[in-house]
Structure formats: structure tokens, C-alpha cells
């Protein structure tokens with residue numbers, strides 16, 4: 001019975017302001033892949049108007065937007081160890097990194113509304129280090 005009420009609670013509140021549509025963890029180590037300094041999901045596809053929450057499961061990471069669709073104003077990078085929720089209204093590809101671990105390949109991509117028209121701009125965006133460069137290429141190929 002207790003579980004029933006817990007389930008009901010989550011059902012009632014899962015659509016409200018404090019829960020994003022997608023959660024990405026910022027990790028020192030991904031237990032499944034054994035990769036270090038990574039986002040739990042590196043390529044995420046969402047519908048326009050949906051939001052993503054980055055959760056500081058491990059401290060010392062952040063979210064720094066590098067590029068988005070035409071006219072997208074890059075938000076300020078977040079403070080290390082802070083959770084952040086970003087709503088994506090404009091369709092297109094978004095590229096972001098963790099400022100201190102960019103050279104270690106801590107980078108991610110969000111595709112909004114299935115729109116890949118800014119693919120070339122993302123591809124040519126300068127990123128830090130060969131590991132990130134490789135990962136961007138790989139993630140773009142998986143869209």
C-alpha cells in the first residue's frame with residue numbers, strides 16, 4: 001500500500017515544474033561504460049518545448065553551451081556542481097561541454113525537434129582537444 005501511494009505521488013508530480021523531461025547526470029565515472037568524466041547521456045533527442053535537467057551527481061562539473069541553432073543566445077555557463085534545467089524551444093542541434101573536462105571529452109549534444117539543419121555549423125565548431133573533437137563527430141554520425 002505504501003508503494004501505491006509513492007507511485008501515485010510520482011505520477012501526480014512528475015509533470016510539474018520541478019521535473020524535467022530528460023535527466024542527464026554529470027559523472028566522474030559512468031558505472032556502465034567505465035568511462036571517466038562524462039555526461040550519463042551524450043546524445044539526447046527531444047521535442048521542441050521540452051526541458052533537460054543536468055544533475056550534479058558528482059561535483060566539479062558544469063554545463064557550458066557552445067553552439068545552437070541560428071539566433072540562439074548562449075546562456076552563461078553554469079557554476080561547478082550546480083544542477084541546471086534548460087528548456088529547448090527552438091529546433092536544431094545544440095552542443096555543450098563541461099568547462100574543466102572539455103579536453104577529456106566531456107561533451108554532449110542535444111537534438112531538438114529532429115531538426116539537423118545546423119549540422120554543418122556544429123561540425124565546424126571548434127572544441128577543446130582531440131577527444132572532444134572525435135566525440136562530436138561520432139555523436140553527429142549517430143543522429
Ligand SMILES: [Cu+2]
Nearest residue numbers: 061098101106
Ligand atoms: Cu566535468
